[in-house]
Amino acid sequence: MNRKKATIHDIAKELNITASTVSRALNDHPRISDDTKLAVTRIAKELRYRPHNLAAALRSGKSNILGVIIPVADRNFFGSIVRGIEEIANHANYQVMICQTYEDPKKEAAAVQALMNSRVDGIIASLSKNTLDFSHFNKVIDEGIPLVLFDRYNDQLEISHVVIDDYQGAYKAVVHLIQQGCRRIAHFTNVQKISIYRERLRGYKAALQDYNIPFVPDYVIESDMQLLDGRRSMEKLLTLQEIPDGIFSSSDLGAMGALQVCKENNINIPQQIAIIGFSNEPFTMFSDPPLTSVDQHCKRMGNIASDIFLEETKLSGTEKFIPKKVVLMPELVIRKSSLRKS
Template sequence: MKKQKATIHDIAEKLEITASTVSRALNNHPRISEATKKKVLKVAKQLNYQPNHIASALRSGKSRLIGVIVPTANRNFFSSVIRGIEEIANNLDYKIVISQSYDEFEKEAQTVETLLNARVDGVIASIGKTTENFEHFEKIIQKGIPLVLFDRVSNDLEVSQVVIDDFLGAYQTVEHLIKNGARRIVHFTSSQRINIYKERKRGYEEALKDHGIELDPDLIINSKMQLEDGRQMTEELLKNGVKFDAIFSSSDYSIMGAMQVLKEHGFKIPQDVKLAGFGNEPFTSFTEPAITTVDQKSIPMGKITAETFFELLNNDKPDPVAKRTILKPELIIRGSSS
C-alpha cells in the first residue's frame, strides 16, 4: 500500500491541538506561542510533513511562487538572469520555479499550463526560437496573472519587457570590425521572429550602410547558433570559396565553432579573419586569442525583470500599462578582432 502523506490533521492529532492552530504555527502566526511553534515544527519533521502549496494558494490567493521559463538553464546568460531574479524574489519571501523550454514550442506551452495549474502568482519568460503562436502567453494575460518577458520578447504581446539594446550592441561591434579594416563581414543569425536576432541583424546592416559598405545577402547565414552550427557554416563558406575577412555572430557559441574551423584550416586570427560574438559567455575570455563579444548585463537584467514583475503584482489597476526597459550593452574588445 502506498503510504499516505502526512497532513496538518495528523500533526494536530499527535499534539492534541486543533488543525487551525497547527496551520497558524506553520505559518508563523504572531498569536501562536513560540513553544507551540517549536512543538509543531518538531512533529512536522518527524512525520515528514510536506505543505500543500496548491491548497494553500487556493485558501490565501497567493502561492508566493513565480514561474520562470528559459530556453535553457545551462547557458551563463540565462543562469545569471535567474540569479538576478532570485535575489530580488528571495528578499521578498518568494520562490521561483525554473522550467526549460529547450526552444521547443510544445514544451513551452505545456510548461505554461503546468505553472498555471500550480497556481503560481505570475510568470517570467524568455521566448523559445521555434515559438510562433503566443496563445499560451495570452492565456496568462487573460487570467489577469502578471507576465514579464525578458531578452527574447515579442511585440505581438502587450506585456512588460526587459531587454538590452541589441541593435546598438550589434552596430558597435560591426563598426569596430570596420574600423579595424574589415570589409567583407559575415553575419551568423537565427530566426527573425525572435527580436534579438532581428535587432542584431538590423544593427549589422545599418553599420555597413553608414560606413559605405554594400550589403551582400550571401554573407548573412541563418542557423540555430550552436557551436556545431558555427563549425558547419564556416566550413561551407570555405568550401564555396566565399571571400570574407570577418565574422560577426549573434551567438558566442557559433563564433567559437567558427574559430575552431578557421584554425584547423590554418587561418590566423585576427590577421586573416577577425571574429566577434554576442553574449560574453565565460569561455570567450579563455580562448586564444580571447573573443571580442557583447556583454548583455545578465544579472542587472534579472533584477530589473523581477522588480518589474513585483510592480505588476502589487498594482491594483485592472489594466496596468506595459513597461519596456532597455539596458545598454557593453562591447568587450579582445584579441580576436584587433
C-alpha cells in the first residue's frame, strides 16, 4: 500500500504553525523555542517525515555527496581505491555514492547523469575500457563539478588524474624476469586504446631492448585479461615452436590463468616458466606458488583523488583550479612464481 510522503507543510498543519517555523525547528535554529522543537520532532516522527535532501542541496548548492564511478566493485583493486576515497571524504563529512559501469560506456554515461541529477559535489571515476566518447564527462566539466580520474584516464580530458607509472611497473617486472634468466618473455595485454596497457606494453618492449632481447610479436597476446583469458593465452603460447620461459601479465587474473595451465601440463614454475602479474590482488599470496606482482598502491591512490577533490571544492568562484597529475611509483612484490635464483 503506497503511503504519501510527509512534508514540512503536513507537520505545520498538525501544529498550526508555519512551514518556515517547522524548517527552522528541524534545523535547530536558535530562535525557535525548545518546546516547539520537541513538538516538531514528535510530529515528524509520527508522520515518518524524511527530509528532502535533493531540495536542500538545491537551496544550499551543496549536497555533501561525492560520486564514485568504477568499472566493477568485486575486484580488490577498485575496492581498495574506494576505501581510500572514503577514508578522506568521510573525514571531511562527505558521503560516497558508488556506481558500477561493468566496462559499458552506456552505463558509464548513465551513471554520470544519475550522479549529476543527485547534485553530487564532485565525481571521482575510472574510465570504462570501451569508452571512446567523453561527452558525458565534458558535461560534468561544463557544469563546474569537480572531476578527478584515477588509474584509467584520457588525454582528451584536461582534468586532474591520479595514476601509477605503468611504464616503470612493467619495466621493473620484465627486468626482474631477465635477471632471473628468462630470455623468451611473453606479455598478456588488453586493448591498446587504454593508456595503462599502452604504457605497460611500452615498458615491456623497453626492458627487452635494454637487455638486447629480440621482440617477438607472437609473444604478445591481447585479451580481456580475466582468468579464462589467461588460460587461453597460455594454451596458445604452448603451441608455439619456441615456448616462452617467462610471462608478464598486465593483470593478476591473467597470470593465474597461465599458472593453472602450466601446472596442468606439468610445467615447473618458475624453473621452466616464470610468471608475474599486475595489481597485487590478495589471492596472489595464496596461489601455488605465490605469485609475483606489481603493487599499485590502491588505497593511497584513493586518498590522493579525494584530497584533490577537496582542494578544488575549497576554491572561491573567481579562482580557477589548475588540474593536477599525480603519478605514483609502483612496487614489484617478488614471490616464488618468478624467483629462479636465491
